[in-house]
Amino acid sequence: MYRRRRLFLGAALLMVIAMVAGGFALAGAISGTSEQASATDPAAAATASADPSSQASPSAPEPTPTPSATPTCNQNLVTVSASTDKAAYGPGENPLLTLKVTNGGTMPCQVNIGTSQMEYLVTSGPDRIFSSRDCQAKSEDLVKIIGPGASETANFPWSRNRSIEGCQPVEAKPGGGGAYYIFTAKLGSRASPEAVFQLN
Numbered sequence: 001m002y003r004r005r006r007l008f009l010g011a012a013l014l015m016v017i018a019m020v021a022g023g024f025a026l027a028g029a030i031s032g033t034s035e036q037a038s039a040t041d042p043a044a045a046a047t048a049s050a051d052p053s054s055q056a057s058p059s060a061p062e063p064t065p066t067p068s069a070t071p072t073c074n075q076n077l078v079t080v081s082a083s084t085d086k087a088a089y090g091p092g093e094n095p096l097l098t099l100k101v102t103n104g105g106t107m108p109c110q111v112n113i114g115t116s117q118m119e120y121l122v123t124s125g126p127d128r129i130f131s132s133r134d135c136q137a138k139s140e141d142l143v144k145i146i147g148p149g150a151s152e153t154a155n156f157p158w159s160r161n162r163s164i165e166g167c168q169p170v171e172a173k174p175g176g177g178g179a180y181y182i183f184t185a186k187l188g189s190r191a192s193p194e195a196v197f198q199l200n
């Protein structure tokens with residue numbers, strides 16, 4: 001009888017141990033299955049890919065190249081020339097003095113060709129005979145755009161009279177008899193080469 005009890009208790013103990021071990025194995029199997037399903041769960045993968053921290057930051061736009069500066073005209077290539085309509089004038093003939101402004105550059109130029117800038121100057125040796133500024137009634141600006149290689153001209157009929165600064169009256173007249181005179185055209189700080197003519 002005692003031996004039968006010991007066999008029964010041993011069998012019961014083995015059964016409890018087997019049940020406990022089976023419980024741990026089942027728990028491990030369930031835990032492993034859950035982790036595997038979580039690792040392969042499409043919803044979890046989609047959530048991970050939608051995470052902003054896992055996205056590559058957008059690349060910064062490339063800077064737009066700065067346009068080159070628009071070319072401007074070279075004012076040093078704007079020249080002034082002087083001419084008369086004849087080389088020699090008989091008694092009673094009045095010279096026509098012409099001022100010509102030329103843009104010798106490759107770009108259009110803005111030039112003030114108003115009476116505020118012009119001067120028609122006649123000299124004879126060291127003698128200052130006449131200046132259009134001495135008795136100028138108005139002084140006005142006239143800005144024009146002169147194209148490359150283009151010119152603007154302005155004419156002044158000279159009455160063969162003398163003038164002085166302040167437009168004071170002058171009795172004397174320029175002499176004739178074949179005397180030579182020099183006409184210089186001025187526009188602002190620009191001065192033309194001399195144009196020589198003769199008065200008879």
